[in-house]
Amino acid sequence: xxxxxxxxxxxxxxxxxxxxxxxxxxxxxxxxxxxxxxxxxxxxxxxxxxxxxxxxxxxxxxxxxxxxxxxxxxxxxxxxxxxxxxxxxxxxxxxxxxxxxxxxxxxxxxxxxxxxxxxxxxxxxxxxxxxxxxxxxxxxxxxxxxxxxxxxxxxxxx
Amino acid sequence: xxxxxxxxxxxxxxxxxxxxxxxxxxxxxxxxxxxxxxxxxxxxxxxxxxxxxxxxxxxxxxxxxxxxxxxxxxxxxxxxxxxxxxxxxxxxxxxxxxxxxxxxxxxxxxxxxxxxxxxxxxxxxxxxxxxxxxxxxxxxxxxxxxxxxxxxxxxxxxxxxxxxxxxxxxxxxxxxxxxx
Numbered sequence: 603x604x605x606x607x608x609x610x611x612x613x614x615x616x617x618x619x620x621x622x623x624x625x626x627x628x629x630x631x632x633x634x635x636x637x638x639x640x641x642x643x644x645x646x647x648x649x650x651x652x653x654x655x656x657x658x659x660x661x662x663x664x665x666x667x668x669x670x671x672x673x674x675x676x677x678x679x680x681x682x683x684x685x686x687x688x689x690x691x692x693x694x695x696x697x698x699x700x701x702x703x704x705x706x707x708x709x710x711x712x713x714x715x716x717x718x719x720x721x722x723x724x725x726x727x728x729x730x731x732x733x734x735x736x737x738x739x740x741x742x743x744x745x746x747x748x749x750x751x752x753x754x755x756x757x758x759x760x
Numbered sequence: 761x762x763x764x765x766x767x768x769x770x771x772x773x774x775x776x777x778x779x780x781x782x783x784x785x786x787x788x789x790x791x792x793x794x795x796x797x798x799x800x801x802x803x804x805x806x807x808x809x810x811x812x813x814x815x816x817x818x819x820x821x822x823x824x825x826x827x828x829x830x831x832x833x834x835x836x837x838x839x840x841x842x843x844x845x846x847x848x849x850x851x852x853x854x855x856x857x858x859x860x861x862x863x864x865x866x867x868x869x870x871x872x873x874x875x876x877x878x879x880x881x882x883x884x885x886x887x888x889x890x891x892x893x894x895x896x897x898x899x900x901x902x903x904x905x906x907x908x909x910x911x912x913x914x915x916x917x918x919x920x921x922x923x924x925x926x927x928x929x930x931x932x933x934x935x936x937x938x939x940x
Contacts, residue, residue: 751856758901
């Protein structure tokens with residue numbers, strides 16, 4: 603099942619997007635930033651991927667395109683997972699929001715924005731969801747100092 | 761001896777030790793006996809407020825339930841209003857985002873009050889050292905007894921309660937002070 607879907611997806615979905623592979627039973631597609639919204643729409647409407655499982659990112663500080671935004675989808679009909687990896691640079695780490703396609707995207711994109719500072723074009727509510735107002739920086743970026751604390755309550759003397 | 765009503769005690773500061781009279785010594789003796797009595801009463805009537813944030817909660821439930829039974833130490837009845845509690849049990853990891861809530865709960869408790877740091881996360885941050893975690897609740901509120909362990913065994917918690925009881929029994933318990 604997974605192998606067939608891999609062929610179909612690679613043939614129809616991402617002719618120019620680079621290699622697709624299967625990793626632990628998950629189909630992995632590597633996309634350019636402009637392809638994300640159209641790919642996600644086709645995944646949902648044509649291939650039956652009805653659940654957006656996760657939105658996260660990976661920080662590769664030495665790479666030219668520093669951030670890899672990762673979306674996971676699941677098809678309850680086919681019982682197949684798909685992972686989309688979208689590379690964006692540090693200067694403008696922005697991809698399209700999938701909030702119009704999946705309601706859950708709004709919250710997961712907020713978390714991704716908290717932790718990695720990824721912007722999501724079209725998501726107008728990127729307030730902190732796990733962090734707090736006033737938190738500076740993005741703690742899961744590799745250049746966030748490991749021991750940096752931003753306490754909300756003044757520490758006691760001594 | 762005059763009756764110990766409020767007017768017996770002057771509002772002015774206490775005289776230095778060299779100038780004290782026999783009456784002050786008698787007062788001091790009675791105060792000490794009173795402290796022992798009140799300490800004995802207070803150490804067996806701890807009303808805990810469980811500030812439970814993480815996995816140590818399972819151990820808190822275990823130590824509260826009948827096999828270990830903190831009721832034997834008079835510390836069984838959790839009060840879910842800080843205004844009715846005198847022992848703040850901080851059970852689990854406290855994050856920077858949660859620290860203002862913990863401080864507010866502590867400030868809402870009436871005197872006398874004591875704080876137990878339950879488990880290593882509350883005591884020192886435990887194995888967390890990152891952007892999110894408060895490295896020990898003693899950074900923001902005073903702690904009376906630390907219970908180590910991840911999570912602590914029920915025996916450790918009971919030992920902590922007993923140490924706190926000893927501390928309460930040994931403390932001064934001012935009921936009537938110079939300033940009221």
